[in-house]
Amino acid sequence: MSKRGERLQNKGARGSRRAATERNAAPAPRSKPAGGGSGGGGEPSRMKLWARRIFVWGGGLAVLGLVFLAFAIGFAASSIPTYDALKATQPGQTIVVRARDGRELVELGPSFGDWIDYDDIPVNMRNAMVAVEDKRFHSHLGIDPIRLTGALVEGVTGSRARLGGTSTITQQLARNLFLNNNRSLDRKAREAVLALALEWKFSKEEILELYLNKVYFGGGAYGIDSASRKFFSHPANELSVGEAAIIAGLVKAPSRYSPTADTQAAVDRAKVVLRLMREQGYITPDQASVDVSEVQLKEQAAQNSARYFTDWVLPQLDIVLPETFEPIEVWTTLDIGMQRAATASIEANTPGNAQGALVSLDRDGAILAMVGGTDYVESNYNRATAAVRQPGSAWKLFVYLAALEAGYTPEDVVTDEPVTIDGWSPRNSTGKNIGETDVRTAFALSINTVAAQLGNEVGFGTVASMAKRFGITSNVATFPSMVLGSSEVRLIEMTQAFAAISAKGTGVEPYGIAKVTTSTGELLYRHQDKRERGLVPDYVVAGMTDLLQAAVQTGTGRAAQIGRPVAGKTGTTSSNKDGWFIGFSSGVTTGVWMGRDDAKAVPGLQGGRAPAQAFAAYMRYAVKDRAVEEFETTVELPEWQQEPDEEAMYGSPEDYYYIDEQGNLVEPGRRDPAQDGDGPEGARPAASEDFLEQATGGQIPRPQREPRRMPQPQATRPPPDE
CATH class of the missing domain: 1.10.3810.10 (Biosynthetic peptidoglycan transglycosylase-like)
Incomplete structure (x- = not known):
């Protein structure tokens, strides 16, 4: 071959190699090769690499964890006391609970x-x-x-x-x-x-x-x-x-x-x-x-009903005390004599197959007695503090408080008549209406239609707000029937509300722990009286006390009389499912509830019977060593509730003379001069006698306040035939 041919052949070979190189540099196809080509070999290698790393690091961490665990176990074992020390x-923690006089109520804690x-x-x-x-x-x-x-x-x-x-x-x-x-x-x-x-x-x-x-x-x-x-x-x-x-x-x-x-x-x-x-x-x-x-179980000795109280009060230690494990003594407000009297009154007066509860507060809120049921061994459920039941007419306390605050007085005229409010038609327990009466009588006789009208006038939200103001923490509905006690509440809440009236309108908060000490006498806690504010004005408290006293003297709560002033209110729910009486005397406020846990009817149960009788039986003992206290029931309305003096001095607009459109003199009380007589006998003075005395400096008689009459609901209709 010629040199020229060799050069051409070498040049062609170099071109072929360059083309092959370019082809190899082109992007690889996206699909993986079917065989074991080199296209996917990198990814499995990376997975194996990470698997080895995880295994190595995981094994290392596991070894470190085991070493740490071994050290922890060894340290814990060296710190554990000896067997004899653990025995x-x-x-x-041992807790001794004492009554207010220092006597031991119960000792709680470990028994070995x-x-x-x-x-x-x-x-x-x-x-x-x-x-x-x-x-x-x-x-x-x-x-x-x-x-x-x-x-x-x-x-x-x-x-x-x-x-x-x-x-x-x-x-x-x-x-x-x-x-x-x-x-x-x-x-x-x-x-x-x-x-x-x-x-x-x-x-x-x-x-x-x-x-x-x-x-x-x-x-x-x-x-x-x-x-x-x-x-x-x-x-x-x-x-x-x-x-x-x-x-x-x-x-x-x-x-x-x-x-x-x-x-x-x-x-x-x-x-x-x-x-x-x-x-x-x-x-x-x-x-x-x-x-x-x-298997023969040990006969359980009857336990004092004070356990209802201790079960309620001891959990409060977690709130009032720092964490401590040393033996302590809890000095409570419970009076042993009153507790026994309360227990006896509930046992003696609660109807068969029913439960009874009682809670009694001193004027500062200290709990003097608490009974949560008829038998603590049979049932330790505390119905005085935990059960929520409908209070019936006892709830009218808040309805009438709202009405009194709005300006009503015990003497104001109201009307007991059929009424319908938003489709609701309340009836009285007697099935009758007495017509016009006064607020005091309506409350004493627990007339439902009057309570409904008052609630409608002041506003059901206002009644609910009043209940909250007096310490009711349970949910309160605002539909019309709430005025008759359809919202469920606790006995201790209702008793707290009545206690505020006894305290002349000052808020009262129930408490049971007076102080806590160590077994050596070191003081750990002492109850501090809170500075409670007035909940309602004095005139409202006086009017409400008047109504509550009338309910016991002449109304539904007569069975609660104890020979000294008592103020209170009964409550009975539909079908006799619940009976209530809550009242106060000589600074002691006591609430009683009776009913069945399953809310079934109790034949004959009414607030004015068994609950009021239990109240009286207990209160005779509770106040026997206290002075007799008369209630302050004089209602002195504030100036904004009275007739303004200027209006009173100048009388009614009808007492003034004026000129009509034709220029004729129109005498007081008359718009047509033609109706007057011609003689002096038919003429009337041009100004009222009061006006003349005012103008001449004479004595002006103070006008008397007219009795307030309750406005009627806009839409009323008689209830259907019973």
Whole structure:
């Protein structure tokens, strides 16, 4: 080949290589190669790289976590007291509650029986507790991975299939010994660390012995011996299978499953414990079939009704005291003699199958007596402070307060007649109407139609606002029937409102704790009287006291008379479901309610009967050592409620003469001169006698205020035939 041909051939080869290079530099196709080409090889490599990094870092963090956990467990184990020291500690706080004279009402707090060593604890008691609280107790190291995993799955899926809690017996012991019951993640983490430390430091037998001697079983009982003596009247080393099942079942919810509070609930829970013991091989089927309903419970001594009061007052310690665990003494406002009288009056006067409640306040709001029901052992539900019921006509206190503040007086004329307001037609309990009467009589006889008209005139929102002003915190409706007490309230609220009238219109706040001291006498808290403001003017208080006194003297509350001035009001709801009487005398205000918890009718129940009789029976004792106090009932209206002096001096416009359009003189009271006689006998003076005396400096007689008449609702119609 010629040199020229070689050069051309080399040039062509170089061009081919350049074209190939350009083709290789072009963008790769978007689709991945079907085979193992080089197009997608980078991405799997990156994934493997990150997987290796995660594995390495995760393993490193896990190792660091384990090291940290080991140090935490070791530190916790070194900090845990010795076994003997833990045996000597007693959880809980002792509280002595005293009456106002210093006598002890009740002592609350932990109750401990004898310490029962592990070998002396009945085997069935040990097995029952393990079966129901921690079936893998003997195999785990303080926390149960299976239960913990189940809890995590439940948290993610929302399932409720898992039975039992996540805490093992060791964790529960750690919480009881060292922690509180907050359900925070931090507390659970510390609980787990302490449980592992306990397992590291003590044997399973020691842990179970500590647990069974310290766990809380309700009713103030800590440990199985205290619980056994409380519920079965014998020590724990004599527990039967059925009794052990009852006690073991209490740990989950001591108040719910307490045999003294709900026997059936305790029996049902014990049956669950027996079934678990059988399934886990601790007892035979014959032992599991024991009838726990036949277990003999300890006869409970009758408890003083003062427990209603202590149950209400003790939670307030969390508000008035800083956190303290030392023994304390709570000095209350309760009067033991008055409490006994209150209990006796409710027991003696409450109709059969009904409940009764009473609360009594001193003039400063101090609670003198409180009864929340007819039998505390049978039911500890406090109907004086917790139950909300319709007050009936006792609610008219706020209707008439609003009317008096608007300018009505006890002597003003009102009309008892059929009335309809926004489609609502109230009727009187007698089914009759008496026509014209005065405000005092309408209130004393509890006439519904008058209350409805007054509420309509002043405004139902005004009545609701008045109730709130006097301390009603329950929801108050503003539809027309609210004037007859359709809004549900608490007895203590209504009593507080009446107490403000007794205190001459000054707000009263009920309280039960006078002071708190340590067991050595150091003062931790003392009640401070609040500077309460006046709720209504004096003339309103005087008028309301007049009405309340009339209700007892001549009206529906006559059964509440006690031989000295009493002011009060009855209340009865439809179908005799509730009966109320609330009143005051000599600075003591007392409210009584009676009815059924299921709100069914109580035949014959009326506020003026059993509740008023219970009020009188209690109040005769409550005020026997107090001076007789007459009520201030003189109503002195402010100037803005009276006739202006200038108008009174110059009389009515009809008393003046004037000139008509034709220039004729028109004498007072006449518009047509032709109607007058011609002689002097038919003529009238050109000015009133009052005007002439004013002009000549003579004495002007003060005009008398005309009785106020109630305007009628715009739309009225008679109620339908009954």
